[in-house]
Structures are given as C-alpha cells and as structure tokens.
Amino acid sequence: MQIQIDYTKLKDNKVICADAKSFFATVEIFSRGLDPMKSMLAVVGDLSRRGSVVLASSHALKERYHIKTGSRLYEIPDDRRIHIVPARMSLYIDQSMQILEIINRFAPIEAIQPYSIDEVFFTTLGMERIFGSTYDVAMSLKRSVYRELGLLLGVGIGPNKFLAKVVLDN
Structure with a gap:
C-alpha cells in the first residue's frame, strides 16, 4: 500500500538560510x-x-x-x-554575534538556529504582518548586515532547512 501525502496541508515554514560570504x-x-x-x-x-x-x-x-x-x-x-x-577567532565570533543580533530584529530568538560561525537558519513564520514576505525579510537582512557590518550575505529561502540551504548554494 502506497501512502499519499497532501503537501498542500503541510505548514510552509518559510525558512531562510543566511551565509556570510568569505x-x-x-x-x-x-x-x-x-x-x-x-x-x-x-x-x-x-x-x-x-x-x-x-x-x-x-x-x-x-x-x-x-x-x-x-x-x-x-x-x-x-x-x-x-x-x-x-x-583572529575572537573578532570573527564578535562579528557573528552581531549578525545574530541583526537577525533577531526580524525573528524571535527561538526561531534562530546558528549552523556555523558564518551560517544561520531562521524562520519568518508568523512575522509577515510585521516585516512583509520572507523575501522582504531576506532583502532587509542583507541590506542591514551590509550597511552595519560591511559584510555580504547570501540567502536561500525554502519551506525547510534542507531546501533553503540548496537554494543558497545554487
């Protein structure tokens, strides 16, 4: 027996994977x-x-x-x-923490999951009324990090962490 899944009934998590380039x-x-x-x-x-x-x-x-x-x-x-x-790892850790603080403006701390010193996943689920679409959040985040820290972020958006990372890498 083959199980049928109705994907339209599954929650769209609206995940962003952000990675600081070089x-x-x-x-x-x-x-x-x-x-x-x-x-x-x-x-x-x-x-x-x-x-x-x-x-x-x-x-x-x-x-x-x-x-x-x-x-x-x-x-x-x-x-x-x-x-x-x-x-200078202490400098990189400091910058990484500053990126997380900027992300925390767009998502609650519970929705943020650091993956490495320069890569993080977070969801914008439920934040649309405040910040707009997930795409709007991603672009605002990129602008904020560049303006405040001089760092370029790559972003991928997907319904889960795996697909957000795949989008980022491609």
Whole structure:
C-alpha cells in the first residue's frame, strides 16, 4: 500500500538560510580599512608553518591566483599586494554575534538556529504582518548586515532547512 501525502496541508515554514560570504577574509579586510573589491587577502591558520591551511581568501585573491579555502600557505605567490594575516577567532565570533543580533530584529530568538560561525537558519513564520514576505525579510537582512557590518550575505529561502540551504548554494 502506497501512502499519499497532501503537501498542500503541510505548514510552509518559510525558512531562510543566511551565509556570510568569505566571512573571515571580509571581516579582516574591513577591520584593516582595505578595499573589499580589490584587496587580495588570505587568512591563514599558522603563519609559521609553510604548509598551514588558508582558512579564507578574498574574492580578488581567488580570482587572480585561485587561492581558496583549503589551499596551503606555500601556494600563495610572492606578491607584495597580497596580505597574509593570522586568524583572529575572537573578532570573527564578535562579528557573528552581531549578525545574530541583526537577525533577531526580524525573528524571535527561538526561531534562530546558528549552523556555523558564518551560517544561520531562521524562520519568518508568523512575522509577515510585521516585516512583509520572507523575501522582504531576506532583502532587509542583507541590506542591514551590509550597511552595519560591511559584510555580504547570501540567502536561500525554502519551506525547510534542507531546501533553503540548496537554494543558497545554487
């Protein structure tokens, strides 16, 4: 016997998955007063070890030299325009908490589920009368985070966490 499910009767959770793009690198760029569009910067786990892992790289460094998360310190070319910096986890945690505080303006704390330091899920279910559609919330969130922190957020919207993440990644 095959079970039939009437999906129209299931609650639409209106989930947003938000992810700060190149989070560690972007935080470092802004904290150092560098140009986010042009600066080539790599955040490295341990500067004293040539085989240390690149934890994040700026868009410009990815584009020009194909250095990305998981690359090694020794792969970074000797170019005086490249900033190689150590990881500052307390700074990233502080910025992550500020993002969560901004999200909390749009959703109650019970509806917010951090996934990692730079990625979070939250639902806007029941908030439509205050903030508009889930899409409106997502766009307002992106603008607020950029205006206040200088960080770019990618967002995915779906009826559940899985589909919101799939939308974000595509």
